[in-house]
Amino acid sequence: MLRIPGMPLLPGTLFREVNKVYYPKSQTLLNFRGIPMLSDRQHPMPVDPAGAVVDISCPPAAAHALYPPRSGPRLPPWLAYDKKVLSFRAYFKQTLQENFHAPYMVRHVKIYYYLEDGTLEIHEPKVENSGIVQGCVLHRQRVPKPPPCENETLSIIDLNVDKTVLIFDRNYHIVDCDRFTRNFLNKRGIVVPDPVMAAIDPAEAVRKRGQVRASNPPEKRHPFAQFLKYDRQILKFQAYWDDRTDMGDVRKLEVCYYLADDTIEVKEAHIRNSGRDGPTVFLKRGRLQREFDGMLLPGQQTPVTLLNVLGSARNVRYCIDPLNLGSKEILYYSQRDLQIGSVLNVYGRAVVITDMDPFTKQYYRDHYGIAEFTPIPMPTRSDVCKPYDKSGRMLPPFNGWGSYEDSAGNCMSIVIKRPKTDFRKFIKFDRYVLRFGAKMLSTIRENCERIFVISYYMSDDTMQVQEIAVRNSGFLGGVFMKRTRVLMPGQEKFSCKQPQYYRPCNFFIGGTMSIKDFIFHLVSADEFTLMYMEHHPEQFPHCNMELILEKVRKALEPRMAQFVSSCVPDCTDLEKKMEKRTVFVSFESLKGALVALMGNTISDHEIISLCRHFSGEQAPPNACARDKVRASAHLEIKRSLWNGRDELMEHFHHINPTNKPFLPEAQVRSTLRGFRMPFTLELIDNILSVLNRNDCDDIEVCDLMNFIDVSCTKGCDMPPINYAFELCPKLPFQYKGRVVDFGCLLKALNLPLNLPSSKAQPTNMIGDARILPPSAITDC
DSSP states (O other), X not given: OEEOTTOOSOTXXXXXXXXXXXXXXXXXXXXXXXXXEEXXXXXXXXXXXXXOBOOTTSOOOSOGGGSOTTOSOSSOHHXXXXXXXXXXXXXXXXXXXXXXXXXXXXXXXXXXXXXXXXXXXXXXXXXXXXXXXXXXXXXXXXXXXXXXXXXXXXXXXGOOTTEEEESSSOEEEEEEEOHHHHHHHHHTTOOOOOOOOOOOOHHHHHHHHHHHHSOOOOOOOOHHHHHHHHTTOEEEEEXXXXXXXSSOOEEEEEEEEETTTTEEEEEEOOOTTSSOOSOOEEEEEEOOBSOOOSOOOTTSXXXXXXXXXXXXXXXEEEEEOTTOTTOOOOOBOOGGGOOTTOEEEETTEEEEEEEEOHHHHHHHHHHTOXXXXXXXXXXXXXXXXXXXXXXXXXXXXXXXXXXXXXXXXXXXXXXXXOOOOOHHHHHHSTTOEEEEEEEEEOSSHHHHTOEEEEXXXXXXXXXXXXXXXXXXXXXXXXXXXXXXXXXXXXXXXXXXXXXXXXXXXXXXXXXEEXXXXXXXXXXXXXXXXXXXXXXOTTTOGGGOHHHHHHHHHHHHSTTHHHHHHHHSSSOTTHHHHHTTSEEEEEHHHHHHHHHHHHGGGSOHHHHHHHHHHTBOOOOOOOOOOHHHHHHHHHHHXXXXXXXXXXXXXXXXXXXXXXXXXXXXXXXXXHHHHHTTOSOOHHHHHHHHHHSOBOTTOOEEHHHHHHHTOOSSSOOOOOOOOOTTTTSSOOOOOOOOSSEEEHHHHHHHHTOOOOOOOOOOOOOOEETTEEEOOTTSOOOO
């Protein structure tokens, strides 16, 4: 096969050799050491010393003319200049024979030069209503130069700005080029001049002068053009019709003016329980006449007038009056006639416009310059009934059948409907359960020793009471009350008022509640309940630290010295000693001091919240072992055959162009989840907990990459486990508030102590902290 140098392997560029008669086939089998085998070796491609692979059979054609010797592209042109095109803007003049105003016409084109094969293409942009065929002027091909160089083709040296090129007996004058073309030619040493002005089309210049000279004709309103411009645009006005007769009333109306066809429609807004529950259309959509003298009889209004009617009933000859004498011009209402305060004659009914909507106000402000839109009050009758107040409706008393909501739904509508549940609340608080430990208050001694658990479900405000079985107590235990809503005590059952049920704010440690005629005393709560109540102090006033501190501050202000002495028996020079060391007191001592001074004004839950807020205990350190977490991560990586470590490192370089050694935890977490690493959410939390961090709690990137690297080191064997519980047990810190930081509490109260000073005595010390039980006499 013969091949044209510089052309890619495309159909039409290969030719068959006529003189070739021997067509050998490549050897596919070989004998290696007496063993026949398949020869699948590939011959290596020729490599250039510069490092680029070249094709000997396709040398760069006409590309070396732009470069010094041995400095041109070493790749074939079809590969080096693939998808690189030079674009020029040009024009040519076409002679006109029929038009005497202009001897020629200027046509603008775009010249594209493809660098990969030296082909040329000319395209003329289409212009609407030009009357000529536009589009592709010259298909992509190599263009020969004009004589006497017809054996050569046009190259990029022949194309430049402010240069005329002869292409197939037509002169194209180049006026400009794009930015890529200018940069490409400048880098190759070709100077590109500045853009030049294109020639002016004489016919277009004459046409523009004629448009300037012509006077502005009056605007013609075409119905279809008006419909397209103002479709779905309606001017709405508030109006009324004063029909206060013996059986009439003031009718509230809405006037709609359609800009698409200048029609008017009037709707009526019925008042509730007015007796007019029929159609709301007061006037059907149509053009409204200005003057109305009564209904015309049949034949009084005709489109044409007939003259000289001759003949019988079958053979009739007549003549139409061309002047239409005797007809009366009918005037219709337009948008100029509709303003606030205008009175419309709607077929004998005086309709007064009182107000308009915002769109109508903006329309009149833009088109007519009206800025004042003061509404007019609508008259009312003295005997008009008051508007219906739904909130003041009294329902019949509850009869005890079903629930109150069922009875209310039966009274509100004829068709009985099921009471609606708050689905959003159910989705938000699903599985949110507040659990409290309680004891029964009873005159029977055995009942006082029973232990109960009261569960409050926040998704639907229901309660459940379970009894804890105690051995040899005589009570089986189990479900004491099924899950249901419980009414608050002190309400009348069969009444018209909506009953009140127990809410989360009614639960607190130390409070009592009446459930099904049984009185329970709340004595404790689980950790989740205490944490939830502390995180939502706006719903639970017994956990609002600001209110508690304010209450304690007002109660202890006159007796601050007595409070401190009851918590710390020997408290002389306590202020000076707290500056050097930390003072702790137990929960029992602080509770006894507060109860002794405040009595029943402070609840047990408030004391517990205060001690938990100023707790001196610390949570235990993280129980995650780095070796076990790393072994678990390597096990998951090997089991899923994940090998995207290089892509992960590249992404870190992309989001961290300055190569910061530490990144925020949220950014690292989103990256690990975005790369679909074979880690569960619990395992990702464990990995991030054992990585190196800085003072700002940011994660070290290099430590993370070395942590998930399975190629350098071999991790220890790790059996498959449940990463949510077994790898790093996450036990809640349940012993919060047993020891109180007394110094922080005194600083929060911000009250003068007024304590006496004396000599220091020996104390029980544990490091820098000291435990001061109320019974021990220690130095503060």
